[in-house]
Structure formats: structure tokens, C-alpha cells
Amino acid sequence: xxxxxxxxxxxQLGSPKWFYQFAGLLQPWLALISLVLLFWGIMWGLLxxxxxYQQGNSFRIIYVHVPTAILSQSIFMMLAVAGAIxxxxxxxxxxxxxxxxxxxxxxxxxxxLLTGAIWGKPTWGTFWQWDARLTSTLVLLFLYLxxxxxxxxxxxxxxxxxxxxxxxLVGLVNLPVIKYSVDWWHTIHQxxxxxxxxKPNMPAEMYxxxxxxxxxxxxxxxxxxxxxxxxxxxxxxxxxxxxxxxLQEGHA
Amino acid sequence: MYFQSFMQxxxxxxxxxxxxxxxxxxxxxxxxxxxxxxKQRQLQLRRLLQVRSRQENG
Amino acid sequence: MxxxxxxxxxxxxxxxxxxxxxxxxxxxxxxxNINLFFSPSEIASRKAYPVQRIKVGGMVREGSLERANDSLxxxxxxxxxxxDLVVYYDGxxxxxFREGQGIVAQGQLxxxxxxxxxxxxxxxxxxxxxxxxxxxxxxxxxxxxxTTEQTDL
Numbered sequence: 001x002x003x004x005x006x007x008x009x010x011x012q013l014g015s016p017k018w019f020y021q022f023a024g025l026l027q028p029w030l031a032l033i034s035l036v037l038l039f040w041g042i043m044w045g046l047l048x049x050x051x052x053y054q055q056g057n058s059f060r061i062i063y064v065h066v067p068t069a070i071l072s073q074s075i076f077m078m079l080a081v082a083g084a085i086x087x088x089x090x091x092x093x094x095x096x097x098x099x100x101x102x103x104x105x106x107x108x109x110x111x112x113l114l115t116g117a118i119w120g121k122p123t124w125g126t127f128w129q130w131d132a133r134l135t136s137t138l139v140l141l142f143l144y145l146x147x148x149x150x151x152x153x154x155x156x157x158x159x160x161x162x163x164x165x166x167x168x169l170v171g172l173v174n175l176p177v178i179k180y181s182v183d184w185w186h187t188i189h190q191x192x193x194x195x196x197x198x199k200p201n202m203p204a205e206m207y208x209x210x211x212x213x214x215x216x217x218x219x220x221x222x223x224x225x226x227x228x229x230x231x232x233x234x235x236x237x238x239x240x241x242x243x244x245x246x247l248q249e250g251h252a
Numbered sequence: 253m254y255f256q257s258f259m260q261x262x263x264x265x266x267x268x269x270x271x272x273x274x275x276x277x278x279x280x281x282x283x284x285x286x287x288x289x290x291k292q293r294q295l296q297l298r299r300l301l302q303v304r305s306r307q308e309n310g
Numbered sequence: 311m312x313x314x315x316x317x318x319x320x321x322x323x324x325x326x327x328x329x330x331x332x333x334x335x336x337x338x339x340x341x342x343n344i345n346l347f348f349s350p351s352e353i354a355s356r357k358a359y360p361v362q363r364i365k366v367g368g369m370v371r372e373g374s375l376e377r378a379n380d381s382l383x384x385x386x387x388x389x390x391x392x393x394d395l396v397v398y399y400d401g402x403x404x405x406x407f408r409e410g411q412g413i414v415a416q417g418q419l420x421x422x423x424x425x426x427x428x429x430x431x432x433x434x435x436x437x438x439x440x441x442x443x444x445x446x447x448x449x450x451x452x453x454x455x456x457t458t459e460q461t462d463l
Contacts, residue, residue, distance in 0.1 A: 049254065050440030051441060065274070169326050173333045191436045201436050202439075224289065227289045247297075
């Protein structure tokens with residue numbers, strides 16, 4: 001631990017100027033990748049994938065429900081890790097990235113909850129049950145909203161960044177609760193279809209579109225994150241010489 | 253295509269409302285994210301231009 | 311690593327692990343209340359019958375579904391493969407209600423040990439299949455049964 005050093009690219013990412021310009025280069029490619037993958041995945045899931053033998057066509061909701069649910073959790077993970085890096089190494093960019101994660105993660109959680117509720121009606125016969133999986137996902141949304149509220153309430157950027165980083169680290173506990181809720185307690189939500197150790201309980205013609213959707217939404221997330229982070233850099237680095245120069249040249 | 257006709261794909265044996273509704277919400281979420289980002293960016297750029305013109309004039 | 315950073319890292323680890331521990335203990339203590347429903351075994355091991363509305367859940371036993379001819383009244387047995395529970399219900403069953411599949415029922419436990427439900431929800435499992443595949447599996451198992459029956463004769 002004593003000789004632990006962060007790699008060079010990490011420090012480059014930590015420079016707002018470098019990040020701003022690098023993100024600008026990546027954006028068109030990410031936009032293209034996510035557009036192609038999401039269009040492909042949506043068409044495949046909606047029109048070409050087979051229906052389920054029990055659930056019929058309502059099964060198709062899986063292709064938007066599962067990707068948004070995965071993202072709602074991995075974005076929270078990223079937000080907490082970025083916050084921790086910011087707290088330990090005092091890197092401003094880490095806090096900026098953490099802040100950019102919050103609204104994206106919150107919107108993914110909202111869609112995961114809504115599509116889950118809509119899917120619940122034709123399959124379970126109810127929009128909502130207070131079972132452990134559903135409730136812990138609702139708690140995740142409240143964590144996101146709490147973090148947003150904390151940013152709003154604290155006007156000092158630095159203090160706000162640290163306070164929210166600590167809240168997100170505490171909120172990290174919720175992630176294993178969401179994941180294992182279906183194993184630990186009796187829930188109406190079914191256990192996981194995909195696990196690392198076992199073959200998926202689903203044929204390839206059903207899970208391939210899901211893989212396309214999940215990859216597409218990850219690409220979309222990175223794109224949204226870069227865009228939001230650039231906005232945040234604009235807000236915080238307004239007086240920097242390099243930004244003024246970019247603005248004058250019309251490349252901002 | 254899994255369905256025989258577009259009417260069938262639209263109706264989805266009575267599940268059409270649920271399925272199309274979910275995909276609609278998903279696209280709305282993406283649109284909302286881009287809309288927010290665009291608005292924020294325009295706001296920041298306008299603010300930076302104001303700061304610059306103030307510096308040049310004053 | 312810088313000493314200050316190391317201390318900060320330790321503090322944050324302590325914070326995360328500590329809050330995890332606290333929440334873990336709370337969840338463990340509340341475990342019974344977090345369960346959405348009782349299983350037939352949990353009902354069977356209870357000495358007193360609760361008067362409040364509760365939820366029970368389990369698999370619908372194959373061949374246990376009985377429908378009344380003149381009304382929507384149904385009765386069926388749910389099981390966790392250790393204990394069974396008879397459920398009476400008067401209403402429309404969800405589309406996914408099937409023998410051999412899971413359900414969650416809300417209602418009241420009667421003194422005779424039966425359960426009268428006022429709401430029945432379908433649970434489904436984590437397995438998904440196209441209809442043609444499940445048909446093929448059924449046909450294959452039916453064919454296998456037929457051949458075993460023939461050999462028995």
C-alpha cells in the first residue's frame with residue numbers, strides 16, 4: 001500500500017481540460033454505438049424475439065426493465081466509488097463525475113420501477129407489492145433523490161461534494177440488499193435469471209436481444225455521463241484560460 | 253418478424269398497451285436526459301459569453 | 311500511499327462496513343416482517359391462528375384445483391413440498407395462475423386451518439421459454455411417458 005501510485009492516465013482524466021477535450025472526441029463515437037445498439041435491441045425485442053410460453057408478449061418488457069434495473073445499480077456503484085476517490089485523493093474531477101451520475105441513475109431507477117410495475121399488472125395481477133426487491137429498489141430511488149436534495153441544500157460545492165460522497169458510501173449497503181432480496185426473503189419477484197455460475201434459464205433467441213440492449217444502454221450511459229461532466233466543467237471552470245481560449249476559437 | 257401483421261404487433265394479444273407503454277417510457281427517459289443536458293449546456297455557454305463580454309468591456 | 315490518504319481510506323472503509331453491519335442487523339431482526347408472505351410450513355408451525363389478514367404463498371399443487379359449476383368459487387392447495395394449505399377464493403384468478411406455478415394469496419386463516427383468500431396474485435419463476443419450445447418439451451415428455459406405459463404393458 002505504501003508504494004501505491006495511481007497510473008498516469010488517471011491523473012490525465014483528473015485534469016478538467018484534458019477530460020473536456022478527450023470527452024469531446026469520444027462523444028460522436030459513443031452516440032453512434034449507442035444509437036445502433038439500442039435501435040437494434042428495441043426492434044429485436046419488440047418485434048422479432050419470441051413471446052414467453054407463460055407470459056406471452058408482456059415478456060418483451062424484460063428488454064427495457066432489466067437493462068434499466070442493472071444500470072440503476074451500477075451507476076450507484078460508480079457514483080459511490082467516484083465519491084470515495086474524490087475523498088481520498090482529493091481529485092476534483094472525481095466529484096464532478098459523481099455529481100454527473102446522479103440524475104442519470106435516478107432516471108434509470110424511475111424507469112426500472114415503472115416498467116416493473118407495468119409488467120407486474122399482466123403477470124402478477126398487481127402493480128405493486130411491498131416485497132423486499134421492490135421496496136429496496138424504491139429505497140435506491142430515494143437515495144438518489146436524497147443525494148440530489150443534498151446538492152441543492154448545500155451551496156458550497158466542496159462541502160456538498162463531500163457530504164454526498166459519504167451519503168452514497170452509506171447507501172452502498174442497499175445494493176447487496178437489492179441483489180439478494182429475492183434469495184433472502186419470500187418475495188413476489190422471481191429470482192435472478194442470469195447468474196455468473198449457471199447457464200441462463202432462457203434460450204439464446206431470448207437473451208441475445210437482452211445483451212444488445214444492456215450493451216447499448218451502457219454506451220448510452222457513458223455518453224450521457226461525458227455530456228453531463230462537460231457541462232459541469234463549464235459551470236465550475238468558467239474562469240479558466242483554456243476554456244476562454246476554446247470559446248474564442250468556437251470549439252467549446 | 254414474430255408477428256403476422258403490424259396490427260397484431262400493435263395489439264400483442266392484449267398486452268400491447270403494457271409493452272408499447274414500457275418502450276415509450278424508456279424512450280421518454282432517454283429524451284429527457286438529452287433535453288436536460290442540452291438546456292444546461294446552453295445556459296452555461298450563455299453565462300460564459302456574458303462573463304467574457306463583461307471582461308472585454310469593463 | 312500517503313499516510314493521510316491511507317487514514318482517509320480506512321475511515322471510509324469503516325464507515326461503509328459499519329453502516330452495512332448496522333443495516334444488516336436491522337434487516338436480520340426484521341426478517342420475518344420483510345417476507346411478503348408465509349409459506350405453508352410456517353403456517354403449520356404456528357400454534358395460534360392470527361386473526362389479522364396475512365399473505366401466504368407457495369406452489370399450486372398439481373390436480374388440486376376445483377372450480378364451482380355455478381360461480382367463480384375455486385379451491386386449490388398450495389404447497390412448499392413439506393406442508394400443504396387449502397385456499398378458498400371467490401373471484402377471477404390471474405392469467406398466469408396455473409397448477410405447478412407459484413401464487414401469493416391475501417386473506418384470513420380459518421380456525422379449521424383453511425385459508426380464505428380475497429386476492430390471489432400469480433408468481434412466476436425465472437425460466438423463460440418460447441411457446442414452441444415448451445410445446446416440444448411437453449410432447450417429448452408425453453411420448454416418453456407413452457413408451458414407458460407400453461413397456462409396462
